[in-house]
Amino acid sequence: MSQLPKPDREQLRAKYPDIFDRPAASRLAVPAMIVAAFAVFIFGLVDLDFSPAKLFAGLSQLGWITLMMIPPDPGSSLPAYLSALGETLSIALLGTTIAAVAALPFSLLAARNIIPSGWLRFPVRRFFDSIRGVDTLIWALVWINVVGLGPFAGVLAIALSDFGAFGKLFSEAIEAADRKQVEGIRASGGNALHEIRFGLMPQVLPVIAGQVLYFIESNTRSATIIGIVGAGGIGLQLAEQIRVLEWQKVSFLILMILVAVAAIDWISGKLRFAIIGQRAIA
Numbered sequence: 001m002s003q004l005p006k007p008d009r010e011q012l013r014a015k016y017p018d019i020f021d022r023p024a025a026s027r028l029a030v031p032a033m034i035v036a037a038f039a040v041f042i043f044g045l046v047d048l049d050f051s052p053a054k055l056f057a058g059l060s061q062l063g064w065i066t067l068m069m070i071p072p073d074p075g076s077s078l079p080a081y082l083s084a085l086g087e088t089l090s091i092a093l094l095g096t097t098i099a100a101v102a103a104l105p106f107s108l109l110a111a112r113n114i115i116p117s118g119w120l121r122f123p124v125r126r127f128f129d130s131i132r133g134v135d136t137l138i139w140a141l142v143w144i145n146v147v148g149l150g151p152f153a154g155v156l157a158i159a160l161s162d163f164g165a166f167g168k169l170f171s172e173a174i175e176a177a178d179r180k181q182v183e184g185i186r187a188s189g190g191n192a193l194h195e196i197r198f199g200l201m202p203q204v205l206p207v208i209a210g211q212v213l214y215f216i217e218s219n220t221r222s223a224t225i226i227g228i229v230g231a232g233g234i235g236l237q238l239a240e241q242i243r244v245l246e247w248q249k250v251s252f253l254i255l256m257i258l259v260a261v262a263a264i265d266w267i268s269g270k271l272r273f274a275i276i277g278q279r280a281i282a
Helices: 011-014 024-047 052-068 078-109 116-130 136-147 151-175 179-187 193-232 236-241 247-280
Strands: none
Touching: 024 078, 052 247, 078 116, 078 151, 078 193, 078 236, 078 247, 116 151, 136 151, 151 193, 179 193, 193 236, 193 247, 236 247
16 A cells, blocks of 8 residues: 655645644743633632531431421412412513513614614613623612512512613524615615514514514523512522421422422423424424
């Protein structure tokens, strides 16, 4: 068998000088980043008082709590827990719906293909960023001080937090829409509103619907968390049972939350495929 000719190293060096003659700064960049990341990691462990001894010592306590949770038992509080779960689901559904309805018109103002002027889009996008930058839990604490304890504060917290997220996601979906349909509406004599209504919206609504359905599932967990700080729902019941060390009731409440989230995920999947139809099958 004939051997392949050996490559001429000098010719390769002349052809690809950036590879053979890389500057020292370029060669050392990746190792320096790895060392810096490792140093930051070590500093974080030290600064946050990370202790493997405390961790291993706490494992026995964790095992004891796990044994105390078995078997899950609601006692005589099952009706109250079911009512609290329904309240949590209502908070998530209502808050997400309000956020989606309010964010849709504002997302049009943040889309490049709707508002070409950057001077007009910039304040809308920064407004979305400022709203989205504050966590739902913080908004819940704010609204609890404004409107008082209860599920109404939870609805407002989720609605406000999701408003910023939906505004960003919706505007990006609108910007990714195909321009050919819009141009067809314009060529047939349609105005700007017709272009949005019949050219853009049919394309982006399935994407928007999928995002809203996912956020309903995600906000079920968020509604549980904000319930712990006083926004109502099953989170309030969970915090109370943890406080009094009723671990069997705690495990039952956790199971209720898991089942609810799984059911919502299954239902939202069916609805999403019903909305997007055969396009889901690739």
